[in-house]
Amino acid sequence: MTSSIKAAEPQIDSADESVGPRIKWYRSTFYNATIIGLANLCAPGIWSAMNSLGAGGTASPQLVNTANALTFCLMILTCYFSSAIVHYIGIKGALIFGTIGYAPYAAGLYTNSRYGLEWLELFGAALCGISAGVFWMAEAAICIAYPEPWNKGKALGYWLTYRLSGQIIGGAVNVALNKDRSSAGSVSYTVYILFIALQAAGPFVALLLNKPSQVQRKDGKKVVLEILEHPWYELKKTAQLFVTKNFLLIIPLIGQAVFSEAVFFTYLASFFSVRARALGSLLGGIVAVTGGNLLGHWLDRVNVPLKKRVRITYIIILTLQGAFWIWATILITEYKVTQPTLDWDDEGFGRGFAVFIFLTLGFQLNYLYLYFVIQNLAGHNEVLVIRYAALLRGTESAWQALSYGLEALTAFIDGGGIYMNFALWAISLIPGWLVVRHFGAAKDGSTSSLSSPAEPASEHEVQEEDLKA
Numbered sequence: 001m002t003s004s005i006k007a008a009e010p011q012i013d014s015a016d017e018s019v020g021p022r023i024k025w026y027r028s029t030f031y032n033a034t035i036i037g038l039a040n041l042c043a044p045g046i047w048s049a050m051n052s053l054g055a056g057g058t059a060s061p062q063l064v065n066t067a068n069a070l071t072f073c074l075m076i077l078t079c080y081f082s083s084a085i086v087h088y089i090g091i092k093g094a095l096i097f098g099t100i101g102y103a104p105y106a107a108g109l110y111t112n113s114r115y116g117l118e119w120l121e122l123f124g125a126a127l128c129g130i131s132a133g134v135f136w137m138a139e140a141a142i143c144i145a146y147p148e149p150w151n152k153g154k155a156l157g158y159w160l161t162y163r164l165s166g167q168i169i170g171g172a173v174n175v176a177l178n179k180d181r182s183s184a185g186s187v188s189y190t191v192y193i194l195f196i197a198l199q200a201a202g203p204f205v206a207l208l209l210n211k212p213s214q215v216q217r218k219d220g221k222k223v224v225l226e227i228l229e230h231p232w233y234e235l236k237k238t239a240q241l242f243v244t245k246n247f248l249l250i251i252p253l254i255g256q257a258v259f260s261e262a263v264f265f266t267y268l269a270s271f272f273s274v275r276a277r278a279l280g281s282l283l284g285g286i287v288a289v290t291g292g293n294l295l296g297h298w299l300d301r302v303n304v305p306l307k308k309r310v311r312i313t314y315i316i317i318l319t320l321q322g323a324f325w326i327w328a329t330i331l332i333t334e335y336k337v338t339q340p341t342l343d344w345d346d347e348g349f350g351r352g353f354a355v356f357i358f359l360t361l362g363f364q365l366n367y368l369y370l371y372f373v374i375q376n377l378a379g380h381n382e383v384l385v386i387r388y389a390a391l392l393r394g395t396e397s398a399w400q401a402l403s404y405g406l407e408a409l410t411a412f413i414d415g416g417g418i419y420m421n422f423a424l425w426a427i428s429l430i431p432g433w434l435v436v437r438h439f440g441a442a443k444d445g446s447t448s449s450l451s452s453p454a455e456p457a458s459e460h461e462v463q464e465e466d467l468k469a
Contacts, residue, residue: 027216029147033155035209036142037162039095042202043102043135045166046195047128049281050109063118064109065262065408067125071105072401074129075136079394082137083238083386084231091138091225091386092211098135099202101127106199110192136393141386142209144375145225148217150300156371157296160364164285164292170195171282179275225386238387246377247391249435252428253373254392255399256321257366259424262403263417264359267328270413271335271352273343280353284360292364299372306440310376314436317369318429321362325422327355332415376439 025031078085086094101124108124111117139159147155173191212223241247268280299309331352342349374392378384406412406420 023216023218027210027214029151029155029215029217032146032210032215033143033158035205036095036139037159039099039202039206039209040139040159041162041166042198042205043099044132045163046106046170046198047102047132047166048163049166049168049170050106050192050195062408062410063112063121065266065404067105067108067121068262069401069405069408070122071125071129071132072397072404074126075133075397076394076401078130078133079137079390079397080133080238081235082134082390082393083234085134086138086226086386087229087231087234090211091141092206092209094134094138095142095209096203096206098131098133098138099199099206101129101131102202103196103199104128106192106195110196113192133393133397136397137386137390140371140374140389140393141225144371144378144389145212145385146215146217146223148219148221150302152375153296153299153368153372154293155296156299156368157293160292160368161289164289164364166198167281168285168289171278171280171285174278175275175282177278234387238390241384241387242391246435247388249431250370250373250377251395251431252424253432253435254370254395256421256424256428257363257370258396258399259403259417259421260359260363261400262407263421264328264356264363266407266413266417267332268356271340271342272356273341276343276349276353279344280356280360284357287357287361288364291361292368295365295368299368306376308440310372310436310439313369313372314433317362317365318425318432320358321366321425324355324358324362325418325425328359328418329422331355332418336414373436373439377435 082094085097089097105121105124105128108121112121143156143159144152170191173194177191212225215223217223268277272280295313299313301309335352340346340348340352342352344353370392374388378388403417407417409416
């Protein structure tokens, strides 16, 4: 039986950058990384731009957190069914479909900000959730499968730069528009006009992506990323992969990484002025872009054994994250009593503002590292790329639905999210280590991924591999 999914050349630890046939620039992996990045900028990037202003730029975080919780709840379902959707419309079609629902959500924020109309914000959040889950799966699978093996880390950093560019653009615009607003409140509603226009352009940008069969790689390998088996078969295999030991062990690691987004953005909205929130959006994005690209280049250092790269990165990222949560816990315990609205002219602004910047950086580093983990879990069994991408993004959505749902509760805003995320971080340390310590630790001394045959697996081998670990 043929494989149900075919994908790109597997993740390998090699610096072989031999040039194959002449590559057309508009078929190159760099071109496609740019297009997927621009599509990300127009869709989740602008969503992040609004979110990074704290509570979507509105005065009160409760409604926006409720809307975001609804979005992520629906994304859990659409992520799970995304492999079936790819069967019918292909990976490029899935990406295009995934960009459609973002603009209605931005429109909902605009009508709420200007007219106090709340129903469109919730309706837009629902449409966003239906499409965004498919987008998340598609972009993850593309970013894992399209690049050459020696470019995967850099490609991930480059792609995620565009996501954060939305946050940077939104922050820059809002610093300019709100530089004189030193009080709490909502962001100028005129900002949303720009956001809506950019998100409406998302489907047209996604149309420029090459189909997998059109991509030209420097190593000459063809990219084939498609679902051939019946959708119900894919759903069954995806469900089986979810309950394997290795994936279950990284669920807390995923949770501590993505739960934080709602936490630190609600923190920003609750304790800082409008212009301070705009500045946070701008500086947080710049710092995260810098850190993410440095991490991507480090992960591609093939002259350093994979085992060493994996372990050093895990220890550094998780240690820093723990330090950030200790800092945030001390501050939120104080702010629960004082209830400040901090502006950049105020005493004590720096120590409260800096922790937001560092938590934004930590989110980006964790986010990129999770893709590196998924690459290595999929290993040489390329048939697992779409399934793991769907599971990663669906699990992220579940954690973020929980996070935004809890942050919508008034009683939870004053510190509950920070305390809970600190606990999640502690819980994730050992289970995550039990998985990543095996990367590059093959008995033969090789630096290969966790478990993969040298050649693409047959369907029978893939079925057995799905149930391993």
